[in-house]
Amino acid sequence: MTRRALPAALFATLAAALSLTACSGGDADPAPGAAGSSTDAxxxxxxxxxxxxxxxxxxxxxxxxxxxxxxxxxxxxxxxxxxxxxxxxxxxxxxxxxxxxxxxxxxxxxxxxxxxxxxxxxxxxxxxxxxxxxxxxxxxxxxxxxxxxxxxxxxxxxxxxxxxxxxxxxxxxxxxxxxxxxxxxxxxxxxxxxGQLADIEASTADLAPVDAAVISTYEGTVYTYEGVYSDMLERAGGANVLAGTLPEGTYFGELSAEQLLATDPSALVYLLSGDETPEAARALLQQDFPSLSAVAADRLVFLPQIDSTNLRVVDGVQSLADQLAQLR
Missing domain, CATH: 3.40.50.1980 (Nitrogenase molybdenum iron protein domain)
Known part of the structure; x- marks a missing residue:
């Protein structure tokens, strides 16, 4: 494969760095505590x-x-x-x-x-x-x-x-x-x-878990999720009824309509993508899965997928805990 030329901005940055190294005398030992010395690494x-x-x-x-x-x-x-x-x-x-x-x-x-x-x-x-x-x-x-x-x-x-x-x-x-x-x-x-996570878990510790399936939809295909979503659901007082159905080492995968209908969870955790709204997701579920117990009883929990990483994961667990509490 032909090596691509370096962009001008990067080339200038590297050239400047090389110039500074040459001017400072590359063979000299860095002063103790100087930036870039072994003591700073x-x-x-x-x-x-x-x-x-x-x-x-x-x-x-x-x-x-x-x-x-x-x-x-x-x-x-x-x-x-x-x-x-x-x-x-x-x-x-x-x-x-x-x-x-x-x-x-x-x-x-x-x-x-x-x-x-x-x-x-x-x-x-x-x-x-x-x-x-x-x-x-x-x-x-x-x-x-x-x-x-x-x-x-x-x-x-x-x-x-x-x-x-x-x-x-x-x-x-x-x-x-x-x-x-x-x-x-x-x-x-x-x-x-x-501390925030400990407080949430303490508030749900003595409650019977709410059984739920974690899903999303995209262009007519249903997906189910494990990994961090199962962990979030458990900490919030729920249990992922589809945990263990995906191949090892994966956290999401396709779920057939037949599988979802056969499982018929008592609640659904629906993961919202991008600018998808709970109202739009609820309407879609009512249209495609009206016979699901969770849909018929409106036992639906909505969570933006983005609320599962970094600091947002705390917001996500709290949101799940609050919504699950309303289903008890």
């Missing part, structure tokens, strides 16, 4: 990889809306040089982040091109998964590291979401705190998240 674990940061990244590209929100919550908006998989395709940012979110350059509403990504000259990409870094759509993770761009993947999506869980947010906060040099902020935020 931090190694974090991510998806089975040791990722080394010689200094905290200052140019970050975010690959998921809730990841952008989390970086803004940590006060790191000035380090964000781009975002993709943006809110326009996944859902609106929360009001408290909307203004700062809008100021982050949009590289693409979906997957960015290689040229667009590299032109942003990031030293860190915080990605929603490793699927894009295949050497075709984007350079591989190793290729990016060789040219000075590290990649961290949301810990729940190291295996494309097959084993994702609510507490992935704790792992990501630990990783980000160490890598970005903001452990005080991430430690405090982790304590807050853990």
């Amino acid at each position: 931090v190694t974090v674990q991510n998806c089975g990889r040791d990722v080394v940061f010689d200094s905290p990244p200052q140019r970050i590209v975010s690959g998921w809306p809730t990841s952008t929100e989390l970086l803004l919550e940590l006060g790191l908006g000035d380090r964000l040089v781009g975002q993709y998989n943006t809110a326009s395709s996944q859902g609106d940012p929360l009001p408290q982040y909307a203004e700062a979110y809008a100021a982050v350059p949009v590289l693409s509403d979906a997957a960015p091109t290689r040229e667009t990504l590299l032109a942003a000259a990031p030293d860190l990409i915080w990605a929603d998964g490793s699927y894009l870094f295949d050497g075709q759509q984007l350079p591989t993770i190793d290729e990016l590291a060789a040219q000075g761009t590290q990649v961290l993947v949301l810990s729940g999506f190291c295996d494309d979401g097959g084993t994702s869980a609510v507490t992935d947010v704790d792992d990501d906060l630990d990783t980000l705190g160490a890598a970005l040099g903001v452990t005080d902020q991430t430690d405090a935020l982790r304590d807050q998240v853990d």
